[in-house]
Amino acid sequence: MNEKQALDAFAALSQETRLRIVRLLVTAGPQGLPAGAIGEAMDGASSSRMSFHLSQLEHAGLVVSRREGRSIIYSAAYPALAGLIAFLMRDCCQGHPEVCNPAVAALSCQCEPVEDHAHA
Numbered sequence: 001m002n003e004k005q006a007l008d009a010f011a012a013l014s015q016e017t018r019l020r021i022v023r024l025l026v027t028a029g030p031q032g033l034p035a036g037a038i039g040e041a042m043d044g045a046s047s048s049r050m051s052f053h054l055s056q057l058e059h060a061g062l063v064v065s066r067r068e069g070r071s072i073i074y075s076a077a078y079p080a081l082a083g084l085i086a087f088l089m090r091d092c093c094q095g096h097p098e099v100c101n102p103a104v105a106a107l108s109c110q111c112e113p114v115e116d117h118a119h120a
Contacts (some may be wrong), residue, residue: 001083005061009084012060017042018053022062025076032066032075 001009013019024041025032033041039050054074057063061080065072092100 001080001087003087006084006087008060009062009080012056012062015053015056017045017049018057021053021057021074022076022081025063025074026078026081028075030075030078032073034068034071034073036071038074 013022020042021038024038035047035050035054038054039045039047042050045053054063054065058065058074062077063074064077065074067073089100089103092103
């Protein structure tokens with residue numbers, strides 16, 4: 001991730017609703033959520049408001065969308081989010097790994113692997 005991409009991502013995340021949407025989608029996992037469910041989780045926000053926020057996040061590369069029937073499903077763009085973290089940590093330590101240990105420990109995910117029943 002370059003500096004311009006990081007700035008775009010941080011600009012998108014600097015708005016409360018968009019930050020909440022990204023956190024919700026990270027929690028939802030790779031399967032994502034339909035736009036309507038995201039709106040309901042955001043205190044019943046209007047579809048036009050959600051469309052605006054989701055568009056901003058997609059433009060910043062932080063979420064991706066796909067069509068399933070009549071629904072648009074949004075999910076977190078995990079590679080982009082990891083790239084943003086890597087951008088922040090790129091020059092970490094400067095020869096002193098103990099400085100980065102707390103940050104690295106916080107990044108270690110205790111996630112369970114997601115089962116893909118469609119391909120089982």
